Amino acid sequence: MTKLTANYMRTPTQDGYETFEFIGLGSDVVPWPEPNAQPANEIYVRPTATTTYTVRGSASYGFEPTSGKPRVCYRTTTAEIIVDPRPVVDLGPDIKVCESTPVTLDAGAANAGYSILWQPGGATTRTINITSPATGNTSQNYEVTVTNGTCVVKDNIIVTSAKTPVATITTTPTIRCSDVRVDFPLETTVQTGNTAVWSFVGDPAGATITPNPSDPNQPTLTNMPFNTDVRVRLTITADGTSCSAVAEEVFRIDQNVTATAPSITQCSPDFVMNANVPNAALGQTGKWTVVSGGTNVFIDPADISNPAAPVKLLNGITSASIRWTVSPRPGSACGSRSQLATLSVLPPPVMTAANLSRCLGTPMVF
Numbered sequence: 001m002t003k004l005t006a007n008y009m010r011t012p013t014q015d016g017y018e019t020f021e022f023i024g025l026g027s028d029v030v031p032w033p034e035p036n037a038q039p040a041n042e043i044y045v046r047p048t049a050t051t052t053y054t055v056r057g058s059a060s061y062g063f064e065p066t067s068g069k070p071r072v073c074y075r076t077t078t079a080e081i082i083v084d085p086r087p088v089v090d091l092g093p094d095i096k097v098c099e100s101t102p103v104t105l106d107a108g109a110a111n112a113g114y115s116i117l118w119q120p121g122g123a124t125t126r127t128i129n130i131t132s133p134a135t136g137n138t139s140q141n142y143e144v145t146v147t148n149g150t151c152v153v154k155d156n157i158i159v160t161s162a163k164t165p166v167a168t169i170t171t172t173p174t175i176r177c178s179d180v181r182v183d184f185p186l187e188t189t190v191q192t193g194n195t196a197v198w199s200f201v202g203d204p205a206g207a208t209i210t211p212n213p214s215d216p217n218q219p220t221l222t223n224m225p226f227n228t229d230v231r232v233r234l235t236i237t238a239d240g241t242s243c244s245a246v247a248e249e250v251f252r253i254d255q256n257v258t259a260t261a262p263s264i265t266q267c268s269p270d271f272v273m274n275a276n277v278p279n280a281a282l283g284q285t286g287k288w289t290v291v292s293g294g295t296n297v298f299i300d301p302a303d304i305s306n307p308a309a310p311v312k313l314l315n316g317i318t319s320a321s322i323r324w325t326v327s328p329r330p331g332s333a334c335g336s337r338s339q340l341a342t343l344s345v346l347p348p349p350v351m352t353a354a355n356l357s358r359c360l361g362t363p364m365v366f
Contacts, residue, residue, distance in 0.1 A: 001030055002081055006041040006055045023054040045081070052080045084149030087111050091144060091157040098243035099161045101132045107144045115147040136163025137193075162238035165194050167245035169234050175252045177334035184221040184251050186232065194236050201231040201248060226255050227282050254332045257284055261307075261324035263342040269314070271343050275307035275324040283329025291340060293320030311343065318345040 006020045020041045028051065030044040045053065054076060061071040091105060106127045107116050118128050119142070133140055143156040171187045186209070190196045196217040198209050205225040209232075212219045224230060230251045237244040261275040278284035286305050290297045296314045299322070303309035313320055325338040 001044055001046045004043050006057055019058045021056045047081050047083050050082045052078050054078050084151045086151045087114055087146040087148050087153045089146050089153045089155040091155045094158040096160045096162050096240045097132045099136050099164050100134045103132055104129050105142055111146045117145045119143045132159050133161040136161050162241045162243045165236040165238055165245040167234050167236040167247040169247050169249040174249050175333045177254050179255050186219050186221055188234055190217045193239050195239055197235045199233050201233050204230055221251055224253050226253050254334045256334050257326045257328050257337050259324055259326040259337040259339040261339040261341040265344040267346050269345050271311040273309050273311055277307050278326050286326045289323045291321040291323050
């Protein structure tokens with residue numbers, strides 16, 4: 001809003017009554033805002049663009065001596081009010097990012113032709129590249145001043161560094177040995193201002209993550225399958241940012257292995273074993289070891305892991321024992337199990353018969 005003031009016309013000999021006429025003001029006129037009465041030579045205008053205003057002033061100098069007509073003098077002048085477009089500056093809302101994150105601040109493409117000043121730093125470019133504070137939970141205020149003629153517009157933005165989260169799965173153990181289903185509490189430490197999200201990596205094989213009403217950050221891993229790796233991911237994010245940390249862990253329920261190997265008693269020293277077959281798909285393995293009989297028990301090295309391994313007792317021994325051990329896959333929470341098998345060789349039967357004489361056709365009993 002601008003006040004236009006027309007000066008009174010004065011001469012060394014005349015101080016006459018004057019009138020003023022403001023011409024072509026249109027809708028630019030603003031109602032008189034001052035408490036005192038509006039003088040004839042002043043007016044307020046609010047132009048929306050650069051405008052030239054005209055004012056005509058008059059002064060009366062008495063009357064013509066011969067005709068008696070009023071003697072009036074007029075003067076017209078103009079005033080130009082230059083309206084500078086007001087810059088529009090919007091740096092956007094305050095932002096929160098990770099520590100030492102590069103950030104570009106932009107005063108706006110429409111302001112590229114105006115005078116720009118950034119603080120701190122004193123840069124005069126439309127954009128500046130800054131780095132968020134290197135220490136978490138600290139802030140830095142940035143202010144830009146855009147000037148176009150007499151128009152000065154400022155805006156500021158606060159850049160806050162969130163403390164970089166740390167993600168650690170603290171559940172122990174993550175691999176358990178059980179022949180019945182068990183649940184795993186998904187445990188971690190979540191700092192104030194951070195949020196934890198648990199998810200699966202790959203196929204969960206039927207497992208589910210069940211919310212914990214008392215602590216949303218620490219749910220429970222349920223419906224776990226047996227003998228199957230289930231990979232779980234923990235993502236901890238600083239609230240209001242994309243700043244996050246990730247940890248992953250494998251959970252598994254291993255079932256106990258079984259080992260069966262029956263003892264064998266027979267007449268021959270050549271045995272064929274009949275142990276149970278380990279589940280190779282689960283990484284289980286089996287192995288024979290000699291418990292008694294020493295070197296007189298022969299198992300071909302190629303058959304040492306064969307449940308149906310041929311075993312030979314040498315040098316006339318009639319008894320020996322061997323052990324069948326089934327081991328789970330490496331890293332299993334379950335231990336190995338074994339079964340002792342006793343091998344016995346019966347002595348051959350002894351048959352004796354006396355000479356007998358009988359009539360032809362008479363039965364004989366031995």
